[in-house]
Amino acid sequence: EAQVTQNPRYLITVTGKKLTVTCSQNMNHEYMSWYRQDPGLGLRQIYYSMNVEVTDKGDVPEGYKVSRKEKRNFPLILESPSPNQTSLYFCASSSRQETQYFGPGTRLLVL
Amino acid sequence: LAKTTQPISMDSYEGQEVNITCSHNNIATNDYITWYQQFPSQGPRFIIQGYKTKVTNEVASLFIPADRKSSTLSLPRVSLSDTAVYYCLVGDRGTGGFKTIFGAGTRLFVKA
Numbered sequence: 001e002a003q004v005t006q007n008p009r010y011l012i013t014v015t016g017k018k019l020t021v022t023c024s025q026n027m028n029h030e031y032m033s034w035y036r037q038d039p040g041l042g043l044r045q046i047y048y049s050m051n052v053e054v055t056d057k058g059d060v061p062e063g064y065k066v067s068r069k070e071k072r073n074f075p076l077i078l079e080s081p082s083p084n085q086t087s088l089y090f091c092a093s094s095s096r097q098e099t100q101y102f103g104p105g106t107r108l109l110v111l
Numbered sequence: 112l113a114k115t116t117q118p119i120s121m122d123s124y125e126g127q128e129v130n131i132t133c134s135h136n137n138i139a140t141n142d143y144i145t146w147y148q149q150f151p152s153q154g155p156r157f158i159i160q161g162y163k164t165k166v167t168n169e170v171a172s173l174f175i176p177a178d179r180k181s182s183t184l185s186l187p188r189v190s191l192s193d194t195a196v197y198y199c200l201v202g203d204r205g206t207g208g209f210k211t212i213f214g215a216g217t218r219l220f221v222k223a
Binding site: 004033035040041042043044045048058059088090092099100101102103104105107 | 145147152153154155156157160198211212213214215216
């Protein structure tokens with residue numbers, strides 16, 4: 001089954017404690033993205049990647065890092081999380097000819 | 112990136128046809144128009160995509176006039192389960208590998 005998986009689905013952490021949210025897709029898609037969604041603000045793109053080792057900033061990249069060492073994986077790294085990064089995070093993937101498939105979301109609470 | 116403008120919210124009743132219009136005055140020649148549906152706490156789900164004229168699939172139709180500066184998503188005979196947020200995006204066909212702007216979307220509420 002074609003899918004995008006994210007882990008963990010729920011995470012409570014404390015300010016400053018580094019964390020990684022993993023994203024994996026099984027569709028051999030070149031393109032992957034990370035979004036955050038906050039009430040009243042819709043979906044905002046954090047980072048995107050057009051292929052392995054090719055990443056670029058979206059609208060809200062501050063406080064986040066990504067890496068794309070393999071085609072199927074696109075982890076989101078928060079080196080020093082802060083409370084304003086409390087949000088619902090979505091990973092998505094697509095190919096040149098297809099629209100985006102989204103993961104189930106990761107709900108993060110930073111205390 | 113082409114900016115899109117949609118109504119913030121719409122109400123409808125079960126069984127009615129719902130039309131949601133999106134304005135995208137700065138659409139580029141190579142841009143496609145894509146609509147997504149999102150339920151609370153779930154990732155957006157692709158509904159339909161088009162480049163020009165009319166596209167229809169099993170869940171919706173997409174009408175695009177000749178100037179492509181707007182588009183209308185048509186949902187025939189909505190049900191309570193169509194209550195969701197609908198997003199209009201303009202950009203490259205795949206979009207996921209490029210800078211993408213979702214906007215606030217249109218919150219559709221279907222009443223019994």
